[in-house]
Amino acid sequence: MTILKIDKTSRKNQYIFSVLAIVIVSSICYAFSSLIGYRVVAYILLISVSLLAMLFDILPVLVAAILSALIWDFFFIVPYFTFQVSSAEDTILLLMYFVVALVNAALTYKLRKMEKATILKEEKENTLKLYNTLLNSLSHELRTPIAAIIAATDNLQNDSSRLSALNRNELVAEIEKASFRLNQQVENLLNMSRLESGAIQPKNDWCDVNELIYDTVKRIEENNISQRISININPAIPLFKLDKGLLEQVLYNILVNASQYTPPDSLIEIISTHHANILEIIIQDNGNGFPKDEIEAVFDKFYRLKNNRSGGTGLGLSIVRGFTEAMGGAVSLENISTGGAKFFIEIPAKTSYLQNMKNE
Amino acid sequence: MNKAAILIIDDEAQIRKLLEITLQSNDYTVTQAATAAEGLVMAASHPPDMVILDLGLPDKNGHDVLKEMREWYTNPIIILSVQSEEDNIIKALDNGANDYLVKPFRTGELLARIRSALRSNVPGDIDPLITIGDLHIDLALRTVKMNGDLVKLTTTEYALLAQFAKNAGRVLTHHYLLREVWGPGYIDQSQYLRVFIAQLRKKLEKDPNRPEYLVTESGVGYRLVSKE
Numbered sequence: 001m002t003i004l005k006i007d008k009t010s011r012k013n014q015y016i017f018s019v020l021a022i023v024i025v026s027s028i029c030y031a032f033s034s035l036i037g038y039r040v041v042a043y044i045l046l047i048s049v050s051l052l053a054m055l056f057d058i059l060p061v062l063v064a065a066i067l068s069a070l071i072w073d074f075f076f077i078v079p080y081f082t083f084q085v086s087s088a089e090d091t092i093l094l095l096m097y098f099v100v101a102l103v104n105a106a107l108t109y110k111l112r113k114m115e116k117a118t119i120l121k122e123e124k125e126n127t128l129k130l131y132n133t134l135l136n137s138l139s140h141e142l143r144t145p146i147a148a149i150i151a152a153t154d155n156l157q158n159d160s161s162r163l164s165a166l167n168r169n170e171l172v173a174e175i176e177k178a179s180f181r182l183n184q185q186v187e188n189l190l191n192m193s194r195l196e197s198g199a200i201q202p203k204n205d206w207c208d209v210n211e212l213i214y215d216t217v218k219r220i221e222e223n224n225i226s227q228r229i230s231i232n233i234n235p236a237i238p239l240f241k242l243d244k245g246l247l248e249q250v251l252y253n254i255l256v257n258a259s260q261y262t263p264p265d266s267l268i269e270i271i272s273t274h275h276a277n278i279l280e281i282i283i284q285d286n287g288n289g290f291p292k293d294e295i296e297a298v299f300d301k302f303y304r305l306k307n308n309r310s311g312g313t314g315l316g317l318s319i320v321r322g323f324t325e326a327m328g329g330a331v332s333l334e335n336i337s338t339g340g341a342k343f344f345i346e347i348p349a350k351t352s353y354l355q356n357m358k359n360e
Numbered sequence: 361m362n363k364a365a366i367l368i369i370d371d372e373a374q375i376r377k378l379l380e381i382t383l384q385s386n387d388y389t390v391t392q393a394a395t396a397a398e399g400l401v402m403a404a405s406h407p408p409d410m411v412i413l414d415l416g417l418p419d420k421n422g423h424d425v426l427k428e429m430r431e432w433y434t435n436p437i438i439i440l441s442v443q444s445e446e447d448n449i450i451k452a453l454d455n456g457a458n459d460y461l462v463k464p465f466r467t468g469e470l471l472a473r474i475r476s477a478l479r480s481n482v483p484g485d486i487d488p489l490i491t492i493g494d495l496h497i498d499l500a501l502r503t504v505k506m507n508g509d510l511v512k513l514t515t516t517e518y519a520l521l522a523q524f525a526k527n528a529g530r531v532l533t534h535h536y537l538l539r540e541v542w543g544p545g546y547i548d549q550s551q552y553l554r555v556f557i558a559q560l561r562k563k564l565e566k567d568p569n570r571p572e573y574l575v576t577e578s579g580v581g582y583r584l585v586s587k588e
Contacts, residue, residue, distance in 0.1 A: 183464055203446075205534075206551040208558055214569040215576050231569075239551050245579050246447060352551045 014056045019062040021048060026071045042097055047070055049101050053108035058339050061109065065101035072097060090358045110175070110253040133302045145178035150176075180223060184256070184263035186322045188315040191249060192301075195231040195322040202243035204325050206352060209237050209272055209279065216248050217270070219253045225286070226264035242279070246323045250331070254343050260312070262287030262340075266297040277351050279329075284342035289335035298333060364478055365389040365406075369399035369425070370414035370440065375463070377411065382467050390527045396420035403433055410448040410478060415452065423455060430456035436477035436570060440465065446579035452535050452582075453580070460528060460580075476529025476586045495564065495573055497525040504564075511563050516541065519586075520556050521564075524574065529586030531577045559584060 025048045029041045045068040052062045073083055077090050084092045151170040155163065163171070194200055210233050217229050252268075258268050262285045271282040290298060290305070297303045300323040302314040320343075324331040329347030336342050368379050372517040373394070380390045382435035387570050391408065396417045397453045403411055411429065427438065434460040441448070441480030444462045452460050458477045461470055488500035496505040499522060504511045513521065517543045523532060546552065575583050 098574070179464065206554050208554045210569060211554075211576060215578060218570065239554055248578060354551045354555050 004144075006256045011057065014060040018052050018056060018060040019067060021052060022064050022068045022236060026068070028074055033076065038072070039093070042093070046097070046104065050104050050108065050281070053105045054112070058105060058109040059106040062102065065105050068099060069094065069098050084195075089139045095330055100265065102259060123166060132314070133304075137302065137304060138185075138189075140236070141313050143169055145185075146182045148178040149175050162342065185313065185315075188253075188313060188319060191319045191323070192315050194328070195255065196335055200323070200326040202246060204241045204243055204245065204349070205241065206239045206241055207244045207247070209233065209281075212248060213251065213270055213272060213281075215305050216251045216255065219252060220259065223237055223256075223259070225259040227259055227262055227266045227268050232269065232271045237272065237274050237279075239281050240274075240347070240349040241352070242347060243327055247347070250320050250323045250345065251281065251283065253320045257316055258283065258285045258287070258341075266340075274351070278349055279345075279347045279349060280345075281345040282342060283345075284336060284340060286338070286340040289339060289341045290333065292335070295333055295335065299331070363387060364388060364409040365377070365395065366410045366474070367399065367403055367408040368412045369393045369403075369417065370412070371416070371418050372414070375414070375440075382470070383474075386471060393436065396422075396425045397584065400425065400429065403429060407433065409435055409481075411435070411437045411472065413437055413439055413457075415439060415448070417442055423451060423567060426452060426457060428456045436481050438470075438473060438477060440446065440470075449577075449580050450535070453531065453533050454535075457501045460531065463556065472586060473529070479586070480527070490528060491575065493582065497521065499524060499525060506564060513560075513563065515561055516556055520553075521560060524582070524584035528584050531581050531583045533581040539579065 022045070025044060026041075029036065029044055033041070049061065049065050049068055052064050070083070072339060074081060075096055077094065080087055085094055087275065102296045108280065155171050213231055217231060221229070255268065258266075262268070266285050266287045268283065268285045271284075274281050294303075294305055298305070299317050300314075301318040302313055303318070304314040321331055324345060324347065327347050327349075329345060331343060331345045333344070334342050364506075366383055368376055368390060370376050370379070370385075370392075373393050376392050376394070380392065383390045391402060391406070393402050396419050399411075399413070402408075403514065404517045413422065413426060413429075415426075419462075421439065422439070426439070429437065438457065439449075439452045439460040440463060441460070442463045443449075449460045452574075455509055458480075459473045461473060477496070488498060488513070489498040490499065494507045496508075498504075502518060502522075504513055504518070504521060520537065523537060525542050534550050535547045535555055537553055542552060543548065557574060561571050561574055564573055565571045566581060573585055576581055
């Protein structure tokens with residue numbers, strides 16, 4: 001990561017930093033030149049060039065390599081303060097220094113390029129994997145209800161004389177259920193693409209949390225869920241200025257999730273209160289909770305539990321996190337020790353205690 | 361019995377077909393147009409009792425069709441659209457639509473909205489006596505009764521409820537209510553509306569959290585349900 005970050009610093013800064021580094025290192029060496037021999041100085045300068053090669057592009061490093069060779073020659077090789085070299089040994093040393101510094105710079109640069117290519121390749125593969133997961137889950141989530149609709153209409157059209165009134169009603173109910181499911185998936189996909197395109201700009205308006213929660217529960221209960229929902233809202237809760245549509249979708253998706261993954265007759269509890277200007281909403285159930293090792297991943301895009309039976313696109317909870325964060329809030333999930341899962345949402349927002357005023 | 365004539369303007373043949381079956385089986389007369397141009401001509405040449413308009417027409421922006429039609433057409437217009445963004449709904453209502461339903465919609469809901477829009481379009485003065493379920497509002501005497509018992513309302517609460525009573529069944533936007541009840545300077549002060557809606561519900565609803573009369577149209581406004 002650090003490598004990638006420094007890559008972004010501009011070329012010009014890289015040149016300045018390379019030259020500076022060499023000048024500083026040589027100055028320090030010069031100060032101690034009575035203590036260390038000029039060969040040691042050559043090693044120290046070589047190490048400096050190698051370190052620069054790990055961070056910077058090839059050209060600034062080559063400049064550093066050449067500069068350091070010249071400095072070494074000028075300040076540290078007898079005769080001092082000339083580029084002349086007196087002994088044959090020193091000439092060979094200087095030439096070797098040049099070659100080693102250049103090769104060092106070039107090799108490190110090549111290594112880094114290879115590393116970068118590997119990272120890019122991995123990223124590409126991950127994106128591809130993500131797309132495949134999405135396509136698989138999508139084709140399942142979209143085709144299943146479509147298959148149900150086609151099968152049910154076929155039955156109604158072809159065998160109508162053999163169908164009892166009960167069967168007929170059941171088939172119609174299946175068509176209805178499948179249509180709702182399709183609609184839910186389309187909704188999720190639209191929301192996801194809104195999130196992905198960065199098109200979400202919260203439209204904040206005064207919101208009655210009581211009304212919001214009850215309306216959302218009413219919506220989820222229209223799907224004929226088999227769980228019970230209890231609501232507990234602090235009566236002193238103020239009005240909050242936030243995007244009601246986004247928050248409603250967050251709560252709705254958590255409730256859909258709970259209704260799909262908890263056993264029938266489970267109890268889903270919604271608890272809401274506030275601390276200063278932070279709205280807190282807890283949605284917990286007494287179902288089986290989430291597998292411990294997967295709890296961190298459930299908010300990830302397209303993530304589906306490993307052993308789940310009911311499919312899903314892995315979009316619902318990632319929208320929960322995306323929308324909550326778009327509102328400047330945070331959502332977390334934990335298992336309850338007595339069984340079940342607990343979602344905890346916190347959203348900071350302006351408050352109004354207008355309802356405490358006297359009627360005019 | 362109904363025999364009200366309804367013009368459907370929608371480019372999707374499947375939707376037109378389903379609406380035709382639904383409406384005809386409920387005794388409405390149905391005419392259809394697949395484009396904005398065709399729809400405008402039909403509405404002008406044989407003005408129907410109601411228009412059902414899709415916003416996503418191929419030849420013209422639905423909001424423009426609505427505005428153009430409202431220059432001369434006064435009967436109810438109900439919007440049927442796949443666009444569910446609140447801004448779109450508010451824009452259509454501000455441009456003179458009587459109601460807005462998002463596709464997919466339930467047929468029962470559509471029929472209820474049609475009945476309520478047609479009912480409120482009966483010419484003549486508004487009947488000062490409005491009865492919805494157990495709720496009786498007398499606009500002349502400025503009294504409100506629930507189950508025969510007088511409900512005590514503050515001035516603002518009554519002004520708000522009167523707006524709903526005059527527009528029973530119709531969704532009223534936040535801006536509309538704030539402007540009509542509190543005044544033009546208050547259209548961004550939605551906290552007043554939230555508080556007074558909650559107060560009205562406490563006085564009128566059996567369970568204020570599960571309102572049967574004053575229902576929320578999320579992000580758009582409120583509606584006083586017109587019970588049949």
